[in-house]
Amino acid sequence: MINTILFDLDGTLLGMDNNDFEKKYFSLLANKFEKHCSPEALYKNIWESTIHMVKNSDGVRLNQEIFFERFNTLIEREQQDLFLNGFNEFYDNEFDLVRDCTFRIENMINAVNKLKTKGYDIIVATNPLFPKVAINKRINWAGFSLKDFSYVTNFEICRFCKPNHKFYEDILKINNKKPEKCMMVGNDMLEDMVAKKLGISTYLVTDCVIKKDSPYTPDYSSDSLGFLQYIEGMPSVI
DSSP states (O other), X not given: OOXXXXXXXXXTTEEEOHHHHHHHHHHHHHHHTXXXXXXXXXXXXXXXXXXXXXXXXXXSSOHHHHHHHHHTTSSXXXXXXXXXXXXXXXXXXXXXXXXXXXXXXXXXXXXXXXXXXXXXXXXXXXXXXXXXXXXXXHHHHTTOOGGGOXXXXXXXXXSOOTTOTHHHHHHHHHTTOOGXXXXXXXXXXXXXXXXXXXXXXXXXXXXXXXXXXOSOOOXXXXXXXXXXXXXXXXXOOO
């Protein structure tokens, strides 16, 4: 019997258009560092470092360490502290302006509240490409409190990224969960549905669906209203 629900964040719990979000995000970052780096170079360096982070997970180093391992080779040595401090300031302040590109999904808020009353353990399994502060803010934007969840992924504590199935293996191990007792809910056909490879049940929520070539067919699929109705029919585990 399922007793734990894992949720993706962006496009699942928090409504957004990925393209609009990325444009606003990188525009604000470019403004932050305009005196030190061109927008084109900054975009290139961040994406190259992100790809390096995704592809070079070794199960030992944290994502943050792998990201800066590459990023720091792309900038001048004397700029390393400047960018590190600048990123921290950005997520504390300017990042709040990206909120305009997101929206709450009331059906998902109601679904999470219903799951809590029924006794399910709820985990946020967002792709850990962002630091804790940025992920925690987006959880708040979505209409939730950190207290709603028993565990939240971020790039300071995770060692893998989606779509690597080891990202989900780590979550299960850290939280002492069995795959057959878990369900992964997300909007990405590849990054979220890959959890099925481990024997985790999967649910594709289509409000902000990201369609990618994927060998993984979701066990269930609907819009957020259909998901809420599905949750209402689930048994209590208290």
